Amino acid sequence: MTTVLKILFFFITILVLGFGFSWLADRPGALSIIWEGQLIEMSLMVAATIIIGIVAIVMAFWWLFRTLWTSPHSVRRYFRARTRDRGYQALSTGLIAAGAGNAILARKMSARARGLLRADQEPLILVLDAQASLIEGRHDEARRLFQQMSEDAETRELGLRGLYVEASRLGAHEAARQYAETAAENAPYLPWAAKATLEYRCRAGHWDDAIRLLDQQRVAHVLDRHEADRLKAVLLTAKAQDQLEGEPLAARDHALKALKLAKDLVPAAIVAAKAYQREDNLRKAAHTLEQVWKLSPHPEIAQAYVRSRSGDSAVDRLKKAEKLEALKPNNIESLLAVAEAALEAQEFDKARAKAEAAARIESRERVYLLLADIEEAETGDQGRIRHWMGQAVKAARDPAWVADGHVSERWMPVSPVTGRLDAFEWKVPFDQIEGPIEEGNLSGAEKALGTLPPIVPKEPEQVPRPSARIIDEEAPVVIEEKPEAAANKQAAAPLPVANGERSIKADDIVEPFFGRPPDDPGVKDPGRAAPEAKTRLKLF
Template sequence: MIRLVVFVILVVALGYGFSWLADRPGDLSLVWEGRLYQAKLIVAASGLIALIAGVMIAWWLVRTVWTSPHSVTRYFRARKRDRGYQSLSTGLIAAGAGNALLARKMAARSRGLIRADQEPLINLLEAQAALIEGRHDEARAKFEAMANDPETRELGLRGLYLEAKRLGANEAARQYAEKAADSAPYLPWAAQATLEYRSQAGRWDDAILLLEQQKAARVVEKQDAERLRGVLLTARAGDKLEGDPAGARDDAMHALKLIADFEPAAIIAAKALFRDDKLRKAASILEQAWKAGPHPEIGRTYVLARSGDSAVDRLKRAERLEALRPNNVESLLVVAQAALDAQDFAKARAKAEAAARMQPREAAFLLLADIEEAETGDQGRIRHWLAQALKAPRDPAWVADGFVSDKWLPVSPLTGRLDAFEWKAPFGQLEGPIEDGSAVSIDTALKTLPPVRETRPESPANDHRIIELERAATIAEAARPAPAAAPKPGLPATASKQPEPIAAQPEPKPFYGMPDDPGVRNMKAEPEPKTRLRLF
């Protein structure tokens, strides 16, 4: 385009110049070697321009002839290179489509037309073809060669990382990812993998440093980087809570500044402040978190803030939480649990039923079963509430990649993903009862609740005494000797004491009783002996 504009401007300038000379006629005289040469001015200008054009054409012809061997060589070289790049492009497309035969053929053709040191993509094509054909050793060799080349180092490291992940060599994959992240922190895959590996190993300081590098390189957005930093600070605060409460408090407070409504950070900050006897500040943090989003762990931490409080004092603290967020399921459940601990069964039952009426779920019915056990002890009513709990939807929990945890974790134990846990209902929960598929209703459960059975349990002491007396009577009867037989008339007393012949002795009767059982006695043949022991 620029050349066309220059050409048009030049033509216009020449035309204007000739018209200007035509409007101003004159003669041009030249004396050379004693001769006088005269010509019109317009003719002289035209001849001068023609001479310049002829010189330029002659120079172009001479230059073309002079450089023709090099031009011919360059033409064939460019044609060969174009064919090589065409083969390389076709091979990469074939490798992406999974055509191993065509990819291998195009790789060989590309290597014959282009030098591999001039075009490193040939190594990539050969590695991809080897992966498709299942020759992983050859592919790893190609990736190692690319990793040693500064131009293709990042590509080779990624290939080696993926191969290590495929083989399950997590340590080797971690080393490749960290090597790539150290040399190029702007690579998203390397930075993310290294961040997850360092988080899994508990290297929170290194993970935070890498996150700052990613933020500076603009690999992650500012908002995402701040949330991840808050998660890492919370995880580090959790590790410091036992040994360094002050450091845990600082990290958790910083995390709350980055993520205002992050429940784990608020809980850790409050526990660290409790250890420093700063109850008012810790309570303020928990109250703010409770206002943002009621969470059962926040409620338990707030109610059990002071170990020396009585059950009534804990109930008052739970009622304060309810006042902050009235008409909330979590508030009602916290008050119901505190009332149960304080033996205020009427309030506990009323709050638990209100929570079940507002949101019928597992925790409300289990709490009703606990109240029933503590107040009445009726097994029928307890089993009734347990059956309702089985039918009700499950309570929210910390869920990550299908894994349900009873506490928050910074990293998913299944995939290693950072900040994967969410507070929500687990997957695959039952939406209603099993029998008819309708929703669980607290009103229906109350209507079908069996009445309380009146039982008179006997005194355990009396039952134990009766059992001991019966056992003593049985042992005394077994140990009592049988009465001696009267001597026969006409025989001396000594004769009656002599034993009868062995043949005349009767066979012993078999014994079928327990080891301490005297057996069944014949009441007609032998009267019942008297004993001093009385059972009643």
């Protein structure tokens, strides 16, 4: 842009001079000058040319005089610039070598840069020395250099960063926290300082300080609006959880503020509903849960909504679950909520229908376990119960609160592994994504329903009848069979007994254990459709 302006100025100057000479040529005249008795006459054109020549000669002499006068300084400046360029070249080479891990070259370039540049005027020399010390494992020297940089206003942020990293490496968490907070207070726009300080304050439960720091980050445009609103909603929810027991009104207000910033934040809705329940305001509690349920159906929302009032009967809870289903139809969480409530209300047909519909939408472990519970409560058929339990083993695992590989039974604002804020997500754990691969064209639910064994009716309990016995202390003992056993079997010949005192039929002999299946209540003996009562002997 500057070159274009210079060329434009040159052309304008030429045009002005040409226009001036043309104007003088069109208006001829004579110029007379008497100088010391001499008369000098010339035309205006010649006079103008002489004046312009004199001005040019004066300017040329002035430039030459100025150049000669300032030449020593120019020479010194030339050599100084050359030295500075060589120093910066060495510094650049040293930083590249330090980044590549070449400590020898980094030290060599650092020494050369110190010889060509002044260390007090170029802070990058300290940075190069610190990086070289870290590569060589001289951490004490590196910390000293970082401390020196933190005392200079120009390199304070870089020095605090280095001290924070070193303190974290040594496990000095309190020192690292102080360095991060110092950097965050002076420069809230630094992402690493703000993040570290925010994590420390969240771990300590200092929610007000964390919220204030987050607001500073938002003003400094470190975070965009959506991310800042989400993180602030998480902090407000965590604060509301801590205040729920002692200050339910404050907990309610903070939870509602969190819901305004993040409308689908499930933990905030649960805290707000619990706070409303403590005020006996069940209508607002239900309304809050319903609004979040429409955006994000969650089993904890369903449980809090269905069991919001302790005095409700099972039928009342079923009606609430059906209301949730009406708000979010054809959803697996809605169907499971209705199925569980129907099972509790002993409405087995409805519970089974909703659970099977949920299985067709998504085959989960929780769905098949619920079907097993329904089967046990309604029919008690062990075969069908084992069938559903087997399907649960093969099905995909249920979602849970997961953060950095850690699975938790409840939501927490901070990850216990890394300390990251808003790390927990409701999803399937990464190591339990799916069960075995099902073959065939049918889905898992259809295949499970198609292979379900039929219901085996329960056998009526048989009450043994007492057998007829004739006992005489003096006479021989005679023991007869039961009437039903005698009708089904032919009379067997009596076995001889010593001294002829007793007569026992062959069917009354107790069979030995060996040679037949064990007496397992879960194993049916095919040779015995109806077990027969044995005749008991009473010997005197």
